[in-house]
Amino acid sequence: MTTIVIIDTLLLLLVTATAIAIIEVRSLYASAMLTSVYSLLMALVWVNMHSMDVAFTEAAVGGGISTILLIGTLVHLPREEKKLKKRLHAPAAITCALAGAALIYGTLDMPNFGDPMAPIHHYRVPEMMSQTVGFINQTKGKQPAPEGFDPYAYRTFNGAVQGIPKDPTDTAWRETSIIAQRGIMVPQVLTPGHEPHHEAGHHLHPPDDFNGHIPNSVTSLLAGYRGYDTMFETTVIFTAGVSLIMLLRRPRREGEAQKSAPMTDQVILRVVTKMSIPFILLFGLYVITHGELGPGGGFQGGVVLACGFILFALVFGRPALYRVLPPRVTDVLTGVGVLIYSGTGAACLFFGGKFLDYSALNAASPGEGEALGMTLVEYGVGITVSMVMLTIFNQLAEEQSK
Amino acid sequence: MAWNEIVCTIFLALGCVVTLTGSVGLVRMPDFYARLHTAGKTDSLAQLLILFGLVFVTPGPVDEIGGWLIRVKLLMVGMILIIAAPTATHAITKAAHLSGLKPWTKTDPGGEPK
Numbered sequence: 013m014t015t016i017v018i019i020d021t022l023l024l025l026l027v028t029a030t031a032i033a034i035i036e037v038r039s040l041y042a043s044a045m046l047t048s049v050y051s052l053l054m055a056l057v058w059v060n061m062h063s064m065d066v067a068f069t070e071a072a073v074g075g076g077i078s079t080i081l082l083i084g085t086l087v088h089l090p091r092e093e094k095k096l097k098k099r100l101h102a103p104a105a106i107t108c109a110l111a112g113a114a115l116i117y118g119t120l121d122m123p124n125f126g127d128p129m130a131p132i133h134h135y136r137v138p139e140m141m142s143q144t145v146g147f148i149n150q151t152k153g154k155q156p157a158p159e160g161f162d163p164y165a166y167r168t169f170n171g172a173v174q175g176i177p178k179d180p181t182d183t184a185w186r187e188t189s190i191i192a193q194r195g196i197m198v199p200q201v202l203t204p205g206h207e208p209h210h211e212a213g214h215h216l217h218p219p220d221d222f223n224g225h226i227p228n229s230v231t232s233l234l235a236g237y238r239g240y241d242t243m244f245e246t247t248v249i250f251t252a253g254v255s256l257i258m259l260l261r262r263p264r265r266e267g268e269a270q271k272s273a274p275m276t277d278q279v280i281l282r283v284v285t286k287m288s289i290p291f292i293l294l295f296g297l298y299v300i301t302h303g304e305l306g307p308g309g310g311f312q313g314g315v316v317l318a319c320g321f322i323l324f325a326l327v328f329g330r331p332a333l334y335r336v337l338p339p340r341v342t343d344v345l346t347g348v349g350v351l352i353y354s355g356t357g358a359a360c361l362f363f364g365g366k367f368l369d370y371s372a373l374n375a376a377s378p379g380e381g382e383a384l385g386m387t388l389v390e391y392g393v394g395i396t397v398s399m400v401m402l403t404i405f406n407q408l409a410e411e412q413s414k
Numbered sequence: 415m416a417w418n419e420i421v422c423t424i425f426l427a428l429g430c431v432v433t434l435t436g437s438v439g440l441v442r443m444p445d446f447y448a449r450l451h452t453a454g455k456t457d458s459l460a461q462l463l464i465l466f467g468l469v470f471v472t473p474g475p476v477d478e479i480g481g482w483l484i485r486v487k488l489l490m491v492g493m494i495l496i497i498a499a500p501t502a503t504h505a506i507t508k509a510a511h512l513s514g515l516k517p518w519t520k521t522d523p524g525g526e527p528k
Contacts, residue, residue: 281505
């Protein structure tokens with residue numbers, strides 16, 4: 013047993029215990045806090061798997077903002093859950109057991125954790141790794157695939173491929189592969205039984221379609237390869253914000269003073285908040301900007317920005333927040349974020365590329381165009397996410413001060 | 415074992431011992447305030463000790479900026495924790511006090527909110 017497996021087992025036991033506690037606990041506040049604990053534990057699991065972007069999102073969204081919003085919602089609800097008569101509901105229990113068994117059966121087909129022969133390491137990732145941006149051999153921008161890497165080699169799925177031995181403990185093949193020689197992960201594919209995904213439509217993307225040209229492969233996937241997905245995710249968040257405004261916002265009567273509870277007597281909280289808010293906002297902007305280089309991006313950074321504003325509102329009162337960011341401004345900025353995203357795509361069209369093909373933004377150096385386009389897109393996502401989160405918080409708070 | 419690993423191990427062990435005392439206190443203390451007292455203080459110190467220990471084993475050469483980037487980031491996390499953790503403890507305690515939770519005493523072992 014490796015250390016990773018031991019840590020994973022302990023973490024998953026804690027996750028299970030937390031999940032059971034969430035179900036069992038009667039107090040809704042305790043339940044909300046346990047949900048936050050659950051998210052943080054899951055973030056640790058992701059860290060253990062080295063998927064930092066997912067961990068960051070889980071910690072920021074699951075552990076941070078959704079706890080705040082849940083507690084904001086709980087203000088309108090009773091403190092305790094309704095008492096239910098506990099008795100076993102047989103059909104539900106059977107359905108749950110069957111679904112669980114099906115899921116476990118499904119995982120049997122998945123490759124082992126960290127298996128170098130997992131399909132993902134043979135297929136998309138090598139292609140992405142083979143086209144990196146930056147400086148390799150003093151050349152800048154999008155790099156051609158290295159010598160000896162044939163992206164079409166494992167696109168012929170006749171099963172007659174060689175290179176990787178069948179025995180997973182035999183790792184000698186890696187020494188002779190391009191991994192060792194080039195310092196990048198391009199395995200020599202393929203043995204029967206180790207062939208990559210061969211579903212129709214999955215392997216038919218031209219290699220050029222894969223915009224793996226910026227250092228953080230996750231952002232590259234998110235904003236380049238899956239750029240449309242991310243754009244519509246942002247649109248979904250925008251739609252959620254707009255629907256919330258339409259459902260909850262009521263026209264404020266003229267002259268009606270906003271009831272507020274600024275914590276004037278809480279000197280320590282006021283001082284610490286005043287001190288830390290610039291750093292929270294700076295960190296949020298850093299996370300958004302740094303998304304193309306490391307873990308982070310628009311979603312996480314936007315949530316961090318929103319948390320900064322919410323902290324300000326909690327300690328200094330909502331009227332103070334409205335002086336800094338009036339609802340009119342947040343409403344407009346919600347749309348501006350989506351506009352920046354789709355505008356970047358349109359700009360790519362304007363420069364002669366495809367929609368959201370960022371490399372068209374800088375014809376001289378496509379890699380830099382990619383980096384610029386993705387940074388712009390991340391800012392669009394960040395602005396929309398932070399403003400929608402702030403709107404949700406404001407609406408919840410407005411409701412409770414009535 | 416290099417000297418930096420020994421220093422790191424000492425700091426990590428100290429951090430673990432402090433966390434353990436905090437956990438014991440959390441279980442054994444009689445009421446909310448006393449539990450928060452043990453948990454808050456020991457957590458702040460233990461996190462600081464562990465982060466400080468990790469600074470010593472961060473990969474990267476000492477005379478280059480690349481190694482120091484992570485070390486300085488770890489120390490910044492420590493700085494944030496040393497401000498944020500006691501503030502959070504203070505906020506929780508104050509909220510409990512304002513909502514009327516009486517501290518435990520030997521003569522009045524109730525301590526329930528009224």
